[in-house]
Every structure is written in C-alpha cells, then in structure tokens.
Amino acid sequence: MKSIVAIVLIAGLGYLTGLYLPWWGFVVVALVIGAVLGTNSIQAFFSGFLGMFLLWGVVAWMKNTDNSGLLGGKIGQLFGHQSATGMVALTAALAGILGGLSAITGYLAREVFIGKTSVRNRNYRSRAKKAYARK
Amino acid sequence: MRLLRFISFGTLTLGLTWVLNTYQPFGAPVPALGALFSPFSGFWANADAASLPTEKLELHSEQLQGKVEVLFDERLVPHIFAEQFLDAIFAQGYITAMHRLWQMDISSRAAAGRLSEVLGDRTLENDLNQRRKGLLRGAKAALIALKNSKEEWSIIEAYTAGVNAYIKTLQPADYPIEFKLLGYAPELWTPLKTTLCFKNMAETLCYRHADLPTTNARALFGPALFDFLYPAYNPKQSPVIPATVKWDFKTLMIAPPKKDLKLLSQIWPRHKMPMPDESLGSNNWALSGSKTASGHPIICNDPHLNLTLPSIWYEAQIHTPETNVYGVSIPGLPGIIIGFNENIGWGVTNVGQDVLDWYAIKWLNDAHTEYAYDDQKKKVDIKYDTVFVRGRKNPVIEPLKFTVWGPVAFENVPQSPYRGLAMHWLAAEQPEPREFYEVGTFSRLMKAKNHADYAKALMGYDAPAQNFAFACKDGDIALKVNGKFPLKTPGQGRFVQDGSFSSNAWHGYIPRDQIPQVKNPERGFVASANQNSASPAYPYYYNGEFDDYRGRLINRRLAEMNKATIQDMMQLQTSSYSLLAEEATPLLLKLLSRNDLTESENALVKQLETWDFKFRYDATTPVLFQAFLDSVYTFTFDEILDQPDSIEIQKPRTWRLLELLEQFPQHDIFDRRATKNKKENAADLVLDAFHQVVREWTPKFKAGFNWRQQNKAEIRHMARIPAFTRNDLAVSGYRQAPNASNGGNGPSWRMVVELGPEIKAYGVFPGGQSGNPGNSNYDAMIPKWVKGEYNELFFMKNAQDRRQKVLATWSMQK
Numbered sequence: 001m002k003s004i005v006a007i008v009l010i011a012g013l014g015y016l017t018g019l020y021l022p023w024w025g026f027v028v029v030a031l032v033i034g035a036v037l038g039t040n041s042i043q044a045f046f047s048g049f050l051g052m053f054l055l056w057g058v059v060a061w062m063k064n065t066d067n068s069g070l071l072g073g074k075i076g077q078l079f080g081h082q083s084a085t086g087m088v089a090l091t092a093a094l095a096g097i098l099g100g101l102s103a104i105t106g107y108l109a110r111e112v113f114i115g116k117t118s119v120r121n122r123n124y125r126s127r128a129k130k131a132y133a134r135k
Numbered sequence: 136m137r138l139l140r141f142i143s144f145g146t147l148t149l150g151l152t153w154v155l156n157t158y159q160p161f162g163a164p165v166p167a168l169g170a171l172f173s174p175f176s177g178f179w180a181n182a183d184a185a186s187l188p189t190e191k192l193e194l195h196s197e198q199l200q201g202k203v204e205v206l207f208d209e210r211l212v213p214h215i216f217a218e219q220f221l222d223a224i225f226a227q228g229y230i231t232a233m234h235r236l237w238q239m240d241i242s243s244r245a246a247a248g249r250l251s252e253v254l255g256d257r258t259l260e261n262d263l264n265q266r267r268k269g270l271l272r273g274a275k276a277a278l279i280a281l282k283n284s285k286e287e288w289s290i291i292e293a294y295t296a297g298v299n300a301y302i303k304t305l306q307p308a309d310y311p312i313e314f315k316l317l318g319y320a321p322e323l324w325t326p327l328k329t330t331l332c333f334k335n336m337a338e339t340l341c342y343r344h345a346d347l348p349t350t351n352a353r354a355l356f357g358p359a360l361f362d363f364l365y366p367a368y369n370p371k372q373s374p375v376i377p378a379t380v381k382w383d384f385k386t387l388m389i390a391p392p393k394k395d396l397k398l399l400s401q402i403w404p405r406h407k408m409p410m411p412d413e414s415l416g417s418n419n420w421a422l423s424g425s426k427t428a429s430g431h432p433i434i435c436n437d438p439h440l441n442l443t444l445p446s447i448w449y450e451a452q453i454h455t456p457e458t459n460v461y462g463v464s465i466p467g468l469p470g471i472i473i474g475f476n477e478n479i480g481w482g483v484t485n486v487g488q489d490v491l492d493w494y495a496i497k498w499l500n501d502a503h504t505e506y507a508y509d510d511q512k513k514k515v516d517i518k519y520d521t522v523f524v525r526g527r528k529n530p531v532i533e534p535l536k537f538t539v540w541g542p543v544a545f546e547n548v549p550q551s552p553y554r555g556l557a558m559h560w561l562a563a564e565q566p567e568p569r570e571f572y573e574v575g576t577f578s579r580l581m582k583a584k585n586h587a588d589y590a591k592a593l594m595g596y597d598a599p600a601q602n603f604a605f606a607c608k609d610g611d612i613a614l615k616v617n618g619k620f621p622l623k624t625p626g627q628g629r630f631v632q633d634g635s636f637s638s639n640a641w642h643g644y645i646p647r648d649q650i651p652q653v654k655n656p657e658r659g660f661v662a663s664a665n666q667n668s669a670s671p672a673y674p675y676y677y678n679g680e681f682d683d684y685r686g687r688l689i690n691r692r693l694a695e696m697n698k699a700t701i702q703d704m705m706q707l708q709t710s711s712y713s714l715l716a717e718e719a720t721p722l723l724l725k726l727l728s729r730n731d732l733t734e735s736e737n738a739l740v741k742q743l744e745t746w747d748f749k750f751r752y753d754a755t756t757p758v759l760f761q762a763f764l765d766s767v768y769t770f771t772f773d774e775i776l777d778q779p780d781s782i783e784i785q786k787p788r789t790w791r792l793l794e795l796l797e798q799f800p801q802h803d804i805f806d807r808r809a810t811k812n813k814k815e816n817a818a819d820l821v822l823d824a825f826h827q828v829v830r831e832w833t834p835k836f837k838a839g840f841n842w843r844q845q846n847k848a849e850i851r852h853m854a855r856i857p858a859f860t861r862n863d864l865a866v867s868g869y870r871q872a873p874n875a876s877n878g879g880n881g882p883s884w885r886m887v888v889e890l891g892p893e894i895k896a897y898g899v900f901p902g903g904q905s906g907n908p909g910n911s912n913y914d915a916m917i918p919k920w921v922k923g924e925y926n927e928l929f930f931m932k933n934a935q936d937r938r939q940k941v942l943a944t945w946s947m948q949k
Contacts, residue, residue: 023169
C-alpha cells in the first residue's frame with residue numbers, strides 16, 4: 001500500500017515540478033518521498049523507479065503518438081539510431097533510474113539521520129524518554 | 136555501514152544529476168541529457184501535435200498602433216492584414232521568429248563571428264576570419280547610416296519589436312530544438328542583428344574573388360599563355376543587357392594603374408578564408424505581354440543557393456492600406472525580398488562583378504606595423520577584437536591589423552617581396568549618407584505601382600549587387616544590374632595590386648544612371664542568369680567569373696517563345712537541359728577516333744550520340760558525359776592540377792576548353808605531362824580520356840549507377856545535423872542547366888507570376904514554413920520541389936477571401 005502511495009506521489013509531484021521547475025525537480029521529489037514513505041531500500045528504489053519511469057514514459061509516449069513519431073525518430077538517429085519508441089523507452093529509463101537512485105538515497109538518509117522506523121510511526125516522545133533513561 | 140551506503144547512493148544520485156544537467160560533461164559531445172529528454176521541457180516539447188499551436192490567438196503589444204490579423208493557410212503561409220505598414224512589419228517579425236528563431240540567431244552569429252560563444256573552439260578560426268573580413272564592422276557601419284534614415288529605422292525597429300515580443304513569450308520548453316541540442320538560450324533581437332543578416336547575404340553573394348589564383352595562373356603560364364587560356368570575354372556571350380542597348384552617356388575618365396611587375400610573377404599561397412560555392416547562381420526573366428498567350432506580362436525568378444533546412448526563404452503576404460504584396464522574405468530581414476503586388480512583380484539574381492580586391496603590402500619594419508604608401512610610412516591601425524569561446528575562461532583577444540585598403544589577411548607571405556596582403560571589400564564599407572538604403576529599397580518595391588517607383592526604389596541598394604527584373608501590369612518590363620560598383624581601369628582587380636600606391640585604389644563608383652539597364656527591349660523580354668552584365672561595348676570594366684550556359688540557353692528559349700504560358704515558364708525553370716552538354720557532346724565525339732574503340736566502348740559512344748542533353752536523375756548518360764568532360768579537362772590542364780595543394784591556381788573556364796578543342800587542336804596545352812615520350816594533340820587526348828572513363832566507370836555503369844547517385848542532391852540542416860537533413864533526392868538537374876541542381880546547391884525558390892487583372896502566382900521552395908524538424912511542415916514542400924511542381928500561391932484579396940482554406944486566424948493589437 002505504502003509503495004503504491006509513494007509511486008503515485010512521486011509521479012504526481014514529479015508531474016507538477018516538470019511543468020514549473022527545471023527538469024531535475026523530480027530528483028528532490030523522489031528524495032523526499034523516499035525518505036518519508038520508504039520501508040526498505042529495495043522498496044524505496046522501486047517506488048522511485050516506477051513512479052518516474054511511468055511519468056516520463058507516459059508523457060513522452062503521448063507526445064510521441066500525437067507527433068506520429070516524427071521527432072522521436074529524428075532525435076533517435078543521434079542516439080545510436082534508436083526508433084521513436086526506443087526514445088520513449090530511453091526517456092522512461094533515464095527518469096526511472098535517477099528517480100530510483102534518488103528515492104533510495106532519501107530512504108538511506110532517514111536511516112542514518114533519524115532511524116529505521118518510518119516517519120509516520122515514529123513516536124518522538126517515547127524515543128526521547130528512552131534516550132533520557134539511557135543517560 | 137549505513138552511513139557508507141547513504142554516502143555512496145547520495146554521491147551516485149548527485150553525480151548522475153550533475154552529469155545529466157551538464158552540457159558536454161567530461162568533454163563528451165552530448166548536450167545536457169536530463170534537460171534534453173525531459174518530456175516537459177526537452178525535445179519532446181518540440182514534437183508538435185499539429186502544424187500550428189492554436190487556431191485562435193490574441194496578442195497585445197504596446198508597440199502596435201492599429202489592428203492586425205494574421206491568417207495562416209494550409210502551408211502555414213502567414214497572410215498579414217494590418218491597418219498600418221509598421222504594424223504589419225511587427226507581425227512579420229513575430230511570426231517569422233515563431234517559425235525560424237534559431238535560424239535567425241545562427242545567421243546573425245555566423246556573420247558577426249560569434250559562433251564560438253555557443254559552439255566552442257571548433258568555430259574559433261571561422262569567427263576570427265569573419266572579424267577579419269569585416270562583416271561585424273560593416274554591419275555596425277551600416278547601422279549608423281541607417282539611423283539617419285528615419286523611415287528605414289522605424290521599419291527595423293518594428294521588426295525588432297515583433298521578434299522580441301515573441302522571444303519574451305518563451306519558456307525554455309518552447310525554445311527551438313537546436314537551442315536545446317546545442318545547449319544555449321536565445322537572446323533578444325537587435326537592429327544590429329538585422330544588418331548582420333544583410334551582411335550574411337552579402338557574404339554569400341559577393342565574397343567571391345579570384346585575384347590570388349589568377350595572379351598565380353599568370354605567374355605559372357607566363358603572360359602570353361595566360362591570355363590565351365583565360366580570355367576575359369566569351370565571344371558567344373549573351374549578356375544580361377542585350378547588345379542592342381547603346382551607352383550614350385559621358386564616361387568618367389580614369390588614370391591607368393601603377394604596376395609592379397614583380398607582383399605579377401609570383402605565386403601566392405592559398406588564402407584561408409573559404410569562399411561561397413561557385414555554382415551558386417540564379418535565373419530571372421520577365422516577358423512582355425506581346426510574348427505571352429494571355430497578353431499579360433509574366434515575371435519569373437529562381438535564385439540558386441546553398442540549400443538549407445530550415446529553408447532560406449519564408450513566404451508571407453502583407454496587406455496594408457498602401458499595398459497588398461506577396462513573396463518570400465529572409466528570416467532576420469523585414470519585408471519581402473522577391474515577390475509581387477497587385478501591380479508589379481520583381482525578382483533578383485546575383486551580379487558576378489568583382490567587388491573584392493587584394494593589395495600587396497610592403498612592410499617597412501619587422502613588427503609589420505608600418506607599410507609603404509606613396510612616399511610615406513603609414514602605420515597599421517590595430518583593432519582588438521574580442522571573441523568569447525564556450526568552454527574557455529577568458530575570451531580570445533585578437534589584434535586585427537588594418538591598412539588603408541582594409542584588413543591584413545596575410546601578414547607574412549614568405550615568397551613575396553612585399554610580404555603582406557590586404558583586402559578591400561565593398562560589402563564591409565560604410566555606405567555614404569543618402570535618402571535610404573537596402574531596407575528602403577525593398578519596402579519601396581513592396582509598395583511600387585509602376586516602373587518609376589521601381590527605378591526609384593533601386594537607388595538605395597548597394598550590395599550584394601543584383602539583377603533586378605521587373606514587370607508591371609501596365610505592360611512595362613525592365614531589368615537593372617543594380618548595386619554599387621567600383622570604378623576600375625581595364626583589368627584592375629583581376630590580379631593582386633600594388634598596395635604601396637594610392638593611385639591603385641578604386642576610382643570611385645560607377646554613377647547609378649550609367650549602370651547597365653534596359654526597359655522594354657524590342658525582343659520583348661529581359662533575363663539574367665549571372666552572366667556578364669553587358670557587351671564589351673559597355674565603357675566600364677567588368678570582371679566576373681560565371682559560366683554563361685544557363686544565360687545563353689534561357690535567352691535562346693525566350694527568344695523562340697511566342698504565346699508563352701505559365702506552364703512554359705515552369706518547364707523552363709525546371710528544365711534539366713544543358714547547353715554545355717549540347718555543345719560539348721558533338722565536339723568530343725567528333726574528336727574521338729572510333730577506329731580505336733572496342734565494341735563495348737562504341738556502345739557508350741552510341742549512348743552519348745542519342746542523348747537528349749537532359750540530366751534526368753535516373754539516367755546513366757549524364758554521368759558518362761560528366762566523367763568524359765572532367766577527364767578531358769583534367770588531362771588538358773594537368774599543368775595546373777599537378778600543382779601542390781598549398782597554392783591555388785585559377786582554373787580555365789569550360790567554354791574556353793571547348794573553344795580550344797575546336798579551334799586549336801594541335802596546341803601544346805593538349806600534350807600530356809604524364810606521357811613523356813609522346814606528344815598528344817586534342818584527338819589523342821580525347822581518346823586517352825575516353826579510355827580512362829571506360830576503365831574507371833564500366834563497373835559502376837554495370838551496377839546501374841545513375842545521375843542521382845552522382846549529383847547527390849541534398850538539403851542540409853544549417854547545423855549539419857544528419858537527422859534533420861534530407862538527402863538522396865531524385866532531382867533532374869545540372870549546374871549548367873536552368874534547374875541548377877548541384878549536390879547541396881540548387882533553386883531555393885521558384886516563382887512564376889502573371890500580372891493580369893487577376894494575378895496568377897505559383898511558387899515552391901525546398902522545405903517548409905516551419906523551421907522545426909518536429910513539425911510535419913518542416914520539409915513538406917520538398918517532394919513537390921523535387922518533381923518540379925508548384926503551389927498555387929494564395930494571394931488573398933482581403934481578409935475574408937476563402938478561395939483556399941484558412942487554418943487559423945490570429946489577431947494582434949494594443
């Protein structure tokens with residue numbers, strides 16, 4: 001469930017940053033979502049990967065379809081003679097890999113700086129008490 | 136452990152983001168891939184879903200005085216209806232930028248020598264050469280002059296405002312694809328950029344010069360043989376202005392130049408500033424009503440240029456209270472360059488007259504800062520030009536040396552007694568103050584109603600000099616070889632001149648009313664195809680280097696024609712028939728001794744004998760002819776072609792080779808250097824040449840090699856991006872035929888207009904209105920152009936005219 005929420009949030013917020021921010025806006029989105037909703041590193045990677053793979057893949061696929069593959073095919077010639085569909089796949093893969101890496105980084109950051117439990121379940125007070133008791 | 140994992144993944148993520156956000160990361164020749172692939176702002180954003188973004192658009196700008204409506208037809212030609220002429224120009228700027236912004240940017244950068252700013256080291260040498268030639272300086276000088284012409288300045292300002300109104304709407308996602316691939320952003324347009332686009336045109340059309348290779352040829356052969364091989368005038372010539380025109384004006388007298396014979400007997404090195412291709416040229420003609428089937432005058436024009444995508448030309452119609460004009464414009468320049476209105480039509484071809492001369496500089500010190508000039512020591516003027524180079528921290532600051540003649544192109548020619556070489560080029564000069572200049576010429580032509588308006592409009596035009604053909608509804612036709620021409624003594628500027636005498640300068644300019652021109656000649660037509668402007672009887676010296684097979688053929692055809700139709704005009708423009716082939720083939724075959732040929736060789740001869748002299752794309756005979764002619768040429772002038780690559784020798788004209796074969800078959804020039812023990816005459820040489828062709832080409836002929844594969848007609852993208860280029864086009868044409876297709880060069884716009892009560896106009900250019908490779912319109916007209924078909928131009932009578940479909944209506948106002 002959490003993974004699906006993460007994927008949807010990454011894709012949705014990634015869409016908004018895509019419209020209004022530089023292309024790398026989604027890297028920040030994946031990082032934050034990975035930190036907040038990540039349960040383990042593999043899950044974090046895949047939610048980042050899938051969220052961004054789907055977002056860039058679908059948007060590129062739609063634009064490519066509307067354009068009948070005209071420009072995708074031409075740009076594809078510059079990248080080892082890819083077909084237009086190949087360029088859609090490459091676009092999706094590029095965002096997926098970077099999204100995944102960013103999400104896993106976010107998850108690991110939480111692990112290092114905050115602890116293994118997810119943010120939502122974290123009980124700040126109890127943790128503070130334990131820390132006090134240890135002293 | 137956790138920390139280590141975090142640091143590793145963090146570094147990987149950051150590093151990858153950095154790499155994907157960097158132009159040419161680690162020197163790899165790729166743009167910032169993240170930005171390029173983003174489906175929101177990268178190349179996918181240029182993948183247009185429809186040829187136009189919207190059917191309705193309302194634009195407001197403070198610069199507009201009245202209302203403007205822009206209607207797009209199905210080929211995306213904007214039809215601009217404005218209450219004010221300047222508003223129409225504003226709209227032209229806006230719409231042109233929408234379709235061609237990158238082309239405008241790169242053309243002005245190329246002329247200014249500012250390519251390295253965005254392309255890096257690889258264009259630095261090119262940029263420095265542009266600065267040396269003085270294009271940027273010339274454009275700045277032209278700008279100062281233009282500011283004094285209020286009317287023209289307002290046109291340039293309106294155009295600039297229109298372009299910038301468009302640029303200001305742009306988000307990075309909207310940038311043309313080339314900006315994204317090359318990783319830079321558009322800058323705002325300026326009047327200077329417009330004058331730079333004019334200089335760009337001047338460079339393409341009048342930067343040709345042959346002083347150094349011609350001097351070398353004279354040094355190599357000696358004066359007598361040189362004169363024999365390189366006569367100045369072809370007796371078969373059919374000049375632009377017919378010989379029947381008499382020159383009844385008082386000629387200005389000029390003193391003969393001072394010569395230093397040492398300069399004429401030395402070899403100069405190959406100069407390092409490449410020239411435009413020689414096979415650029417153009418055709419235009421106008422028929423008077425007496426020669427047409429309809430009884431109305433017809434005007435035709437097809438300028439031949441290095442073909443590019445986005446296309447050189449941009450079609451537009453401009454309708455204002457004072458005029459209704461249609462034609463093609465050049466992105467970056469306001470107004471219509473070739474076109475017609477309800478009364479007149481005009482077209483241009485390039486004039487071959489030499490407006491660039493080289494002067495030898497006698498240095499007086501080792502630092503090359505002082506040179507001899509009459510009895511004085513003159514100091515060079517050193518100007519420091521700054522070229523910013525992408526990827527370098529500091530700009531390149533290049534000291535450029537200027538003499539009274541112009542920039543020093545070679546500072547230290549080892550073989551020369553003078554050692555320096557400077558160039559004087561008309562297009563880099565500051566124009567003298569006058570009522571109006573080139574922009575004014577075209578704005579006046581756009582509004583012209585008769586011959587008097589046309590004649591007045593041409594007075595403002597300097598360079599690149601053009602043959603302006605003209606036809607008017609009232610029956611007048613005319614042609615003027617128009618531009619600023621240096622006044623030269625006979626032969627002046629053909630060879631390198633002595634720069635240490637002020638008397639070797641140009642002697643002013645040919646008075647405008649003494650320039651070759653003709654109105655309503657008896658023969659009923661005017662025509663030009665870059666050949667000599669006038670017969671040798673014309674009192675001023677002419678030096679131009681164009682072969683004239685097209686010109687002679689067109690004059691012959693037009694003279695034969697009666698009751699000419701629009702169809703006839705189209706057939707002539709797209710004809711692949713070559714007069715060179717018609718004259719050379721029988722001559723070569725006459726010299727070729729059949730007894731010495733094998734059966735298969737005789738079969739090839741038969742092929743040539745039955746040829747119709749048309750360069751059809753799917754035929755083999757044109758390849759055979761060209762190979763044969765090339766082979767004869769190479770064997771004949773082996774003296775030149777054996778010279779090292781570091782020096783350039785002017786090549787004799789093809790017409791002279793044919794004349795020599797015909798009239799002097801025993802001449803020594805036909806003795807081949809490769810065969811030491813044998814002395815060949817023309818017939819021996821032709822036989823050797825034919826054998827060589829058979830040896831070399833038979834396997835290819837057997838494989839079905841045809842003219843299309845030989846000619847390699849193609850239209851390259853301006854940044855040479857292969858995926859945006861169209862090649863292997865099935866064009867039937869030849870550089871010495873009216874349809875002057877030659878590799879990457881060819882007819883860049885074909886126009887046929889009949890000026891009757893109802894204007895009938897047809898045109899086509901090889902490309903599309905949209906400059907976006909991601910738009911289906913980008914190369915939409917190429918198939919028609921290849922086949923020699925035309926579009927009926929939608930010359931709208933008013934904004935309600937719907938004889939053709941209107942795709943969209945945009946409005947602009949305050």
